[in-house]
Amino acid sequence: MARYILRRLLLMIPVLICVSFVVFFLMDLAPGDIVSQMAPADATPEQIEMLREELGLNGTVLQRYGRYLWNLLHGDMGTSLSLKRPVIEVFVERLPATLKLAFASIVIALAISIPLGIAAATHHRTWLDGSSVVLSMLSVSMPAFWLGLLLIFAFSYRIKIFPSGGSGTFKHLILPALTLGTEQAGNLTRITRSSMLDVIRQDYLRTARAKGVSEKYVIRKHALKNALIPIITVLGSTLGNAFGGAVAIETVFAWPGIGRLTVAAINSRDMTLATGCIIMFTLMLNMTLLVVDIAYAYVDPRVKARYSK
Amino acid sequence: MDNNLILDIENLVVRFETDDGTVRAVNGLNLQLEKGHAVGLVGETGAGKTTTALSILRLVPDPPGVVECEKLLLDGQDIINMPIKDLEKIRGKDVSMIFQDPMTALNPVFTVGEQIAESIFLHEDVSKAEAYKRALDMLELVGIPAERANEYPHQFSGGMKQRVIIAIALACHPKLLIADEPTTALDVTIQAQMLDLIRSLREKYSTSLIMITHDLGIVAEICDEVAVMYAGNVIEKGTLEDVFNRTKHPYTEGLFNSIPNLNDRKVMLTPIKGFTPDPTNLPPGCAFEPRCPYACENCLKEQKDIYISDTHFVRCSRYEEDGFSIDRKEIQ
Numbered sequence: 001m002a003r004y005i006l007r008r009l010l011l012m013i014p015v016l017i018c019v020s021f022v023v024f025f026l027m028d029l030a031p032g033d034i035v036s037q038m039a040p041a042d043a044t045p046e047q048i049e050m051l052r053e054e055l056g057l058n059g060t061v062l063q064r065y066g067r068y069l070w071n072l073l074h075g076d077m078g079t080s081l082s083l084k085r086p087v088i089e090v091f092v093e094r095l096p097a098t099l100k101l102a103f104a105s106i107v108i109a110l111a112i113s114i115p116l117g118i119a120a121a122t123h124h125r126t127w128l129d130g131s132s133v134v135l136s137m138l139s140v141s142m143p144a145f146w147l148g149l150l151l152i153f154a155f156s157y158r159i160k161i162f163p164s165g166g167s168g169t170f171k172h173l174i175l176p177a178l179t180l181g182t183e184q185a186g187n188l189t190r191i192t193r194s195s196m197l198d199v200i201r202q203d204y205l206r207t208a209r210a211k212g213v214s215e216k217y218v219i220r221k222h223a224l225k226n227a228l229i230p231i232i233t234v235l236g237s238t239l240g241n242a243f244g245g246a247v248a249i250e251t252v253f254a255w256p257g258i259g260r261l262t263v264a265a266i267n268s269r270d271m272t273l274a275t276g277c278i279i280m281f282t283l284m285l286n287m288t289l290l291v292v293d294i295a296y297a298y299v300d301p302r303v304k305a306r307y308s309k
Numbered sequence: 310m311d312n313n314l315i316l317d318i319e320n321l322v323v324r325f326e327t328d329d330g331t332v333r334a335v336n337g338l339n340l341q342l343e344k345g346h347a348v349g350l351v352g353e354t355g356a357g358k359t360t361t362a363l364s365i366l367r368l369v370p371d372p373p374g375v376v377e378c379e380k381l382l383l384d385g386q387d388i389i390n391m392p393i394k395d396l397e398k399i400r401g402k403d404v405s406m407i408f409q410d411p412m413t414a415l416n417p418v419f420t421v422g423e424q425i426a427e428s429i430f431l432h433e434d435v436s437k438a439e440a441y442k443r444a445l446d447m448l449e450l451v452g453i454p455a456e457r458a459n460e461y462p463h464q465f466s467g468g469m470k471q472r473v474i475i476a477i478a479l480a481c482h483p484k485l486l487i488a489d490e491p492t493t494a495l496d497v498t499i500q501a502q503m504l505d506l507i508r509s510l511r512e513k514y515s516t517s518l519i520m521i522t523h524d525l526g527i528v529a530e531i532c533d534e535v536a537v538m539y540a541g542n543v544i545e546k547g548t549l550e551d552v553f554n555r556t557k558h559p560y561t562e563g564l565f566n567s568i569p570n571l572n573d574r575k576v577m578l579t580p581i582k583g584f585t586p587d588p589t590n591l592p593p594g595c596a597f598e599p600r601c602p603y604a605c606e607n608c609l610k611e612q613k614d615i616y617i618s619d620t621h622f623v624r625c626s627r628y629e630e631d632g633f634s635i636d637r638k639e640i641q
Contacts (some may be wrong), residue, residue, distance in 0.1 A: 007597040155635060204412040210366055210408075211428040212401035215393070225418045300418055 001297065004307045005290070012286045019070060019282045021065065023275045027266070028061045034081050034269040055081055057271070068275070077279070078272035084264070087276035090261065097167055098257035101180060101249075102242035104173055108181025109188050109238070114231075117184075117192025121200055122219060132189055139186030148179040148252040165254035176253040179244050184238045191234045195227040202226070228299045236292030240285040315485050315517040316342040316365065318392070319380035323360050325373045327618065330589040334360040335375075336541040336596075339614070342534075344484070347511070347518035349528030350540035351564070355585050358521045359409070360485045364453070365519075366400055367391075377420040384484055392601075402432040405478040407507075410494050411470035415462040421473045422448070422458030428480045447476040451506060468499035476504060482514045489521045504531055525564065534620075537561045540586055540596035547621030554640040557623035560597045562637045595625065603627055603635065 035052050043051075052058050056067065056078075071078060077087040113136075120132035155175060156164035162175050199205070200223060208222045209215070247259035258277060265273035297304035323335040335357040342348050350358045363369045364376050367388060381388045383404055388396070403426075408414040416424060425444035430437055438569060445455040451472040462470055471491060478486060485545055492500035511518055520532055528535055528549070535552040537545045537560065545558040556562050563581035570576050584601040586592055592599055594609040601608065607626045614622045615629065627633045 018427050203408060203410060204416040206368060207408060207414045207474070207477070208416065208427075209368055210400055210406045212397045212399070213427065214397050222416055222419075226416070301420075302417060302463050305461075305463070 001294075001304075001307050003292065008290050008293070012283065016279055016282055017284060018277055020069065020279050023278045024065050024068060024271070025061065027269070027271050027274055028064075030269065032269055033057070034271070037268065038081075053277075068272070069132065072279075077276040080265070080270055080273040081301075082268045082270040082273065086180070087273050090273065090276060091129070091258070091280055094256060094258050094261045097255060098250075098259070100173060101176055101246070101257060102239060104177035104247075105180035105184060105242060106235070106239055108177055109184035110235075112181070112185040113188035113192055117189045117231075118196055118219060118224070120189070120193040121196030124197060129193075132193060136186040136189040136193075139182050140190075142183070144179055144183045144246065145248040145252050148176070148177075148249055151175050151179055152252070154307060158265075158283070164176060165252075167254075167256055172253075175254050176246075176249050179252075180242065180249050187234055187238065188231065191230050192227070195230040196223060199223045199226045211242075225299060229296060229303075232292055232295050232299065236288050240288035243284040243288065244281040313343050314341055314382070315384055316340065316519075317343045317380060317382040318361075318365075318378065320378060321361065321364060323357070323364055323369055324375050326375060327373050332588045333591055334541050334588060335364065336591070337501045338538075338542055340536060340543060340546075342485075342517055342519065344517055345515050346534060347520060347532045348534040348536055348597060349532035350519055350521045350536050350538060351523060351525060351528055353523060353585055355588065356538040357540055357541035358549040359489050360541075362519060362521055365485075365487060366404060366406060367396055368400075368406075373468055373486075398432070401428045401478075401483070402481045403483055404485040405481070405489065406489060407471075407474050407478045409490040411474055412469055412494065414474055415470055418460055420459045420461055421453075421465065423472065425458075425476050425480050428477050432481045437541060444476075444480065447480050448473070450510070451479075461607040468495055469504065471495060471499070471503055472506070475503070475510070479510050479514065479516070483516060485517045485519070486511065487519045487521070490523070491520075491523075493522075498518065500527075507531065511533065519578045525553075525568065537564070540588065542596070542624065544597065544624045545622070547617070551618070551621035555617070555621065556635065556637050557617055557621070557628065558597075558625050558640075559601045559603050559635055562635050563600075565637065603633075 035048055035055065035057060038059065039048050039051055042153065049058075057064065066116060068078065079085065080087050080090055083090055116132050116135075120129040123129050152164045155162045163172050164175075166172055205218055205222055208218050213222065244259065246257075247263055249255065250257045250259040260276040262274060262281070297307055318338060318340040321338040321340075325332040325334060331577060337621045338357070338361060338567070340348075340361070350361065352358050360369060364378070365381070365383065365388065367376070369376050375391070378389045383399065386399070386403075388399075391399070415421065422441060422444050425447050426437070427438040429435065429443050430440035433440070435443070441458075445458050448458055449455050453469060453472055453476075459463075461566050462473070465473065477492070486507075491507065492503050495503060504527065507518070510516070520527065522528060532549060534548055535546065536543045537552065537558065539560050545552060545556075545561050547555075556565060560581070566579040567581065569578060581600055586596050586599065595601070595604075595612050598604045598608040605627065607629075610626065612624045612626050614624050615626075617628075
């Protein structure tokens with residue numbers, strides 16, 4: 001198991017290098033650069049060239065990438081061109097807001113989707129099942145920003161109980177978390193339902209019932225643990241994506257998270273900050289997926305047996 | 310007499326109401342079993358053997374299954390009208406079941422020890438640790454070293470899994486054990502071991518047994534009584550000698566004729582012609598009539614049980630005629 005984790009961690013290095021390469025070059029291809037935005041309108045070509053050198057933007061794209069990668073491998077993500085502060089510092093400053101939103105939304109999503117998915121599966125082909133399908137389709141297909149705006153309209157404009165944007169207090173968290181959580185709940189409900197439907201037909205549940213296990217525990221203990229693998233898979237990617245910041249929701253609610261930071265960095269052609277943010281996001285996503293893979297082993301002994309080989 | 314019955318089923322009807330029509334799985338079945346006895350429930354696939362067994366535990370999936378019954382007494386307790394809470398106390402305790410396919414009958418995410426202990430913990434007034442300790446004893450009893458209790462089903466072979474399932478079924482020393490083709494999915498060499506195991510444990514705990522099988526050899530090996538099922542009904546029932554030596558029903562005769570004869574390999578096998586009837590569209594009267602070599606007009610009327618002796622009955626109206634007999638010779 002330890003060897004497996006180590007191997008996975010080592011494999012992340014080439015992934016991160018590839019990501020940095022792709023982002024760096026895509027940013028370079030994008031029209032406009034930060035120098036022309038920063039330099040005064042009447043700057044001479046010499047002045048612009050000096051500024052370029054000052055920011056470390058001189059040389060060909062390969063030379064620049066080489067320097068960037070060299071620093072990156074030494075643990076230095078560089079300085080944000082637009083904010084004039086170390087990238088890692090800016091990132092870490094914004095991280096708590098994103099994590100808070102990510103975890104709050106996933107708690108809401110789980111609280112909705114697991115009971116609903118199980119109920120839908122145990123009441124297969126009833127009105128309950130049907131409405132769960134409709135609700136989850138609705139939540140998956142409804143754009144998050146639209147739901148966010150509806151919630152703002154309802155709960156900060158009409159009934160003034162929650163602030164419409166910003167962060168700081170617990171009240172600020174509720175609407176964005178509810179919006180993101182509802183969106184995530186759709187997929188999670190669908191996967192919980194289909195996974196439970198699969199397990200409910202298995203012979204070993206009949207064995208459990210024949211032993212005298214009550215229906216409640218047949219579902220909660222015997223069935224749910226078997227149904228967890230697909231649920232954890234979706235949960236992992238949902239959480240991983242939430243770490244990258246939900247750009248639309250952060251924008252609607254003026255939430256100071258990583259998503260908005262990344263978009264702002266890209267818009268201002270802040271190469272180091274944008275690349276740094278995306279590398280960090282990739283790292284967090286990969287770590288989440290690793291945790292998911294480890295979680296499999298704890299849920300399913302057959303997976304664990306495979307790891308130890 | 311009645312107090313001596315572990316199982317008393319009268320007029321059991323089970324049907325599955327599906328979109329494609331109503332499947333009549335069990336049609337007015339009667340079955341009585343005395344305490345300590347073993348009955349073999351014999352019949353082809355689809356005869357309703359497993360459905361009958363599941364009805365005794367009230368485990369017929371509902372929907373689509375509908376179970377109706379005049380009387381279903383297990384050790385004097387009315388199963389059909391019992392609240393689900395009380396039923397859960399009986400399942401695994403008074404009656405337990407060994408399922409056909411050991412490969413899928415164990416939960417893959419719990420250790421075998423946990424799965425045996427769960428049954429003990431549910432029914433006996435013991436702590437979890439004590440239940441686990443007794444689970445280890447049960448494992449040893451079915452011939453698996455106790456050290457393997459913390460292993461998962463995927464680490465066991467088919468025969469070992471079936472041993473674990475037998476251990477679960479017998480963990481609380483049930484009064485009635487239902488074994489649903491417990492050896493069908495296993496190698497022949499393992500089959501004999503399983504039958505030995507079931508027999509010895511049954512003697513040890515004086516458990517009554519319903520052995521569901523399509524293998525007449527197993528019945529002869531392990532049972533005192535035989536009930537032959539066809540299209541959801543018992544069509545002949547009697548002691549082992551009654552049914553094997555004084556066979557009455559044409560269908561039972563057909564079953565015996567389908568067994569290859571080792572002593573005379575040149576003899577042609579005589580299979581029963583035709584197929585089992587479609588359970589969504591059963592023929593009127595005797596369900597075996599379309600395939601029966603002795604069929605006559607009376608067979609289209611409703612059939613009733615005709616007693617040959619105190620222990621032996623047959624559901625075939627031709628025995629109302631004087632002097633009717635089937636070709637199979639009686640063995641004295």
